[in-house]
């Protein structure tokens with residue numbers, strides 16, 4: 001397993017679907033110049049999603065081959081699709097930029113924490129249940145898709161207790177203000193550790 005160097009950090013954005021993890025994580029990444037490690041998925045691409053920007057969209061056959069070859073650090077099956085992150089991508093991105101972020105469900109967030117301990121900061125993003133449904137509807141998800149994703153709501157919400165930081169994302173600009181302040185503290189500390 002890759003051993004993280006002193007200054008390297010992994011931010012994991014987690015929480016229930018539709019809470020705004022991706023929106024918040026990408027804005028924070030852009031502001032603070034932190035790069036994302038993308039997952040691979042067998043899920044069908046949504047209308048607004050772009051290959052190699054949101055995910056690497058691959059076939060189930062390719063996913064299974066990569067899995068058999070031990071390329072994934074962790075995988076999940078969710079709503080009939082497979083998702084995983086490749087160890088090599090984590091390693092190369094850390095070496096290139098020092099700090100990375102990922103957007104994962106509770107299982108992935110907690111596996112990384114177990115593997116990398118204090119180097120992993122889990123950021124739990126949440127919003128009211130009805131608001132999550134509304135956001136998924138507005139994005140054009142079908143009622144069946146929303147129901148499948150919301151099945152996980154309770155378990156995903158319960159994971160807040162495990163996370164290092166919690167943010168209510170009812171108001172995006174407030175969320176961004178608070179998260180940026182928190183991440184900056186970690187980044188400053190990490191730079192000071194270098195001295």
Ligand SMILES: Nc1ncnc2c1ncn2[C@@H]1O[C@H](COP(=O)(O)OP(=O)(O)OP(=O)(O)O)[C@@H](O)[C@H]1O
Pocket residue numbers: 016017018019020021022023024103135136139169170171172
């Ligand atoms: N604070 C907010 N207020 C209103 N809408 C928001 C807010 N944050 C994000 N959204 C919108 O909610 C929808 C879901 O956001 P996003 O994709 O970032 O969520 P997610 O937690 O990554 O969930 P998923 O994995 O289902 O995409 C998007 O259309 C996004 O623009």
Ligand SMILES: Nc1nc2c(ncn2[C@@H]2O[C@H](COP(=O)(O)O)[C@@H](O)[C@H]2O)c(=O)[nH]1
Pocket residue numbers: 015016017039040043074075076078083084085103104105106107108109
């Ligand atoms: N444990 C992991 N969770 C992942 C990974 N890639 C995405 N996800 C999470 O899965 C659900 C569904 O994603 P969606 O894009 O279909 O809405 C969501 O919670 C993602 O954050 C992964 O590699 N490992």
